[in-house]
Amino acid sequence: MGKVILIASGKGGVGKTFFTANAGAKLAQEGYKVVLIDMNMGLRSLDICLGLENRVVYDVVDVLTGTCRIRQALIKDKRFPELYLMAASQNAQKAEITPLHMKVLCRKLKKNFDYILIDSPAGIGEELAVAAAGADAAVILTVPEYAAIRDADALDQVLLGLGIKKRTYVINKVIANLISSGLVPSIEEIAETLRPPMAGLIQYDENIHIASNNGVPIVYKEGTYIEENFKKIMERIIEAFQ
Numbered sequence: 001m002g003k004v005i006l007i008a009s010g011k012g013g014v015g016k017t018f019f020t021a022n023a024g025a026k027l028a029q030e031g032y033k034v035v036l037i038d039m040n041m042g043l044r045s046l047d048i049c050l051g052l053e054n055r056v057v058y059d060v061v062d063v064l065t066g067t068c069r070i071r072q073a074l075i076k077d078k079r080f081p082e083l084y085l086m087a088a089s090q091n092a093q094k095a096e097i098t099p100l101h102m103k104v105l106c107r108k109l110k111k112n113f114d115y116i117l118i119d120s121p122a123g124i125g126e127e128l129a130v131a132a133a134g135a136d137a138a139v140i141l142t143v144p145e146y147a148a149i150r151d152a153d154a155l156d157q158v159l160l161g162l163g164i165k166k167r168t169y170v171i172n173k174v175i176a177n178l179i180s181s182g183l184v185p186s187i188e189e190i191a192e193t194l195r196p197p198m199a200g201l202i203q204y205d206e207n208i209h210i211a212s213n214n215g216v217p218i219v220y221k222e223g224t225y226i227e228e229n230f231k232k233i234m235e236r237i238i239e240a241f242q
Contacts, residue, residue: 001110001111002033002109002110002111002112002113002114002115002116003110003114003115003116003136003137003241004106004109004110004115004116004118004134004135004136004137005115005116005117005118005135005136005137005138005139005237005241006118006120006131006132006135006137006138006139006159006164007019007020007023007117007118007119007120007138007139007141008120008122008128008131008132008138008139008140008141008155008159009120009122009140009141009142009148009151009152009155010122010123010124010140010142010148010150010151010152010153010154010155011122011123011147011148011151012122012123013122014122014141014142014143014148014172014173015141015143015172015173015202015208016119016120016122016141017038017040017045017046017049017119018049018172018208018212019139019141019170019172019202020036020046020049020117020118020119021036021046021049021050021212021217022217022218022219022230023117023139023230023233023234023237024036024083024115024117025050025077025080025083025217025219025220026217026219026227026230026231026234027114027115027117027234028077028080028081028082028083029080029081029219029222030231030234031081031082032082032114032115033082033112033113033114033115034082034083034084034113034114034115034116034117035074035083035084035085035086035109035113035115035116035117036050036083036084036085036086036117036118036119037060037086037105037116037117037118037119038060038085038086038087038088038119039060039088039118039119039120039121039127039130039131040088040119040120040121041061041088041089041090041097041121041127042088042089042090042091043088043121044059044087044088044089044090046085046087046088046119047075047085047087048212048215049212049215049217050077050085050215050217051214051215051216052075052077052085052087052215053215055075056075056087057072057073058072058073059073059086059087059088059089059090060073060086060087060088060089060105061088061089061096061097062089063086063105064096064097064101064102064105065096065097070086070105070108070109073086073087074086075087079220084113088119097130098130099129099130099133100133101130101133102130102131102132102133102134103133103134104134105134106133106134106135107134116134118131118132118134118135120132123151123155124154124155124158128155128158128162129162132159132162132164135164136164136166136241137164137166137167137168137240137241138159138164138166138167138168139167139168139169139170139199139237140152140155140156140159140167140168140169140170140194140196141169141170141172142169142170142171142172142190142194143171143172143173143174144171144173144174144175144178144179144184144185144186144187144190145184145185146185149185149189149190149193149194150193152169152193152194153193153194153195156169156194156195156196166240166241167196168196168197168198168199168236168237168240168241169194169196169197169198169199170198170199170200170201170202170233171187171190171198171200171201171202172201172202173202173203173204174187174201174202174203174204175203175204176203187201197240199233199236199237199240200229200232200233200236201229202226202229202230202233203226203229205226207226208226218230219231
């Protein structure tokens, strides 16, 4: 039986979708069968990060409302052994989807996939409750900014209230010299604020932006320090969510 992991953030712009794409790609590289579900209705971008935007025919709302079957909405990324995408809708009314819909979908996907990663909408609104409905665990993305850390802490409390007991966090866009000079919160400060264990850090690197804009997960090129870092992060996440 597979595991459903919610990828969430308290605020936008912290790299949640980038992380979802690369986390899924890394798991697929390691031999797992993975599906990524984009729940950012009206603002989908996971398909662009993966370079699959021209192959979207059906989306997650089509599946949840019975317009198509699950397999019809799954887009296989041919660069990886077993990586699939279920895109968000660009036009659907959010009211069409309920937490029960997501629970049923996740239950079905868990029979055929090792990991289901859900790219959740940023924030703590109603859309989060829907996206999180079928989740077994959650990864919180944040950055070294006081506002982002406060929002991540608020998100963590909401996730706990939704019944997600297994949670961890990843700090993205880390710039070492800013931290060492005291211009942004230190890793220790962040750890004191956020209660779940930390799964890892991702340094700021312009190559990440270039790869995302070109629709290529940064982990696709094996042997780089970024790819090796992602591998370690995903190993910690898998271990934490056993």
